[in-house]
Amino acid sequence: MQQSIYDFTLDELKEQLKPSFRAKQVYNWLYKKYASSFEEMKNIPKDLKENLEKNYDIQLMQIVKKEISTDGSIKYLFKLRDGLTVEAVLLLMKKKQIAEDGSIEKSEKYTVCISSQVGCKVGCTFCLTAKGGFVRNLTVGEYISQIVNIKRDNNIPENKSLNIVYMGMGEPLDNYKNFIKAVKIFSELDGLAISRRRQTVSTSGISSKIEKLGNEDLGIQLAISLHAVDDELRSELIPMNKAYNIESIIDAVKKFPVDTRKKVMFEYLVIKNKNDDLKSADKLIKLLNGIKAKVNLIYFNPYPGTSYQRPESKDMVKFQEYLIKRGLLCTIRESKGLDISAACGQLKEKEMNGNS
Ligand code: SF4
Incomplete structure (x- = not known):
């Protein structure tokens, strides 16, 4: 081939x-x-x-399915050369604003969430991708193809920069070599020229690889899927936590070189009656003490067959305000693409079940 x-x-x-x-x-x-x-x-x-x-x-991966959300986000299902499929999502972060005289007041902002593997070894209990187990790593070209495909399909001009989040299917740090090379190709000035500061790797917390990545000093941003503040619950949600516990992750993050204007993002998937209480908020504050951290609260997005529930909005806001009052930057992630199966693995699952 x-x-x-x-x-x-x-x-x-x-x-x-x-x-x-x-x-x-x-x-x-x-x-x-x-x-x-x-x-x-x-x-x-x-x-x-x-x-x-x-x-x-020179062929890009084939687009086999596309779902467009009412908020402008587009979810793609791509077919790889061996027939396997992966997902990527184009998120429209800000819409274009046109002034009265017809000129562009503010241009649109995009973030693309791309996949790293077909399947995943991490086995998070809340994740559909995990259900199919691990199949294979994406090649470097398959990483690149996701972005070129999406830019081409949406006529996004070459000089229009976008943000990349390595947060789709799979664990990027488990496909380390290809992921690092993709970061370098994306940032190539004669190519896509997507600055490394605009690229964020989101990891489930393989602490040894976080440390290795930190030593490479690539200039990319780091996001950690923390989701829980004690090892018991975290191991229930993310079984790999048994190998890389919370303490080891926090230690690795403390050594990671963070751009002076940036912070490490800690993703916290809020699940009703699991980790949405203020005791958990207190533990979180303690844990992140000494780290340039930002917390992003994510509503758990239920899918058929799960026993976990979406938290109440009032509890999310209470949790957020509690952190902010104690000096921790905290946002609630907008559930972009909620109507288009935006949690990773959901579009693929629908395709396999023959739903459209
Ligand atoms: S949430 Fe991410 S890391 Fe966890 S099993 Fe799913 S794809 Fe893997």
């Missing part, structure tokens, strides 16, 4: 294509003009085009 052209950093392509300035031109076609064939690369000589055709695959 040919290797995907999206698997390579610019330096790697420079090694493979001679003269090396051709690599920059190819990168330009792929990432600024979203070329779908080598044929359309007008400034590339015929013999090099033939070489590219012969040795590289």
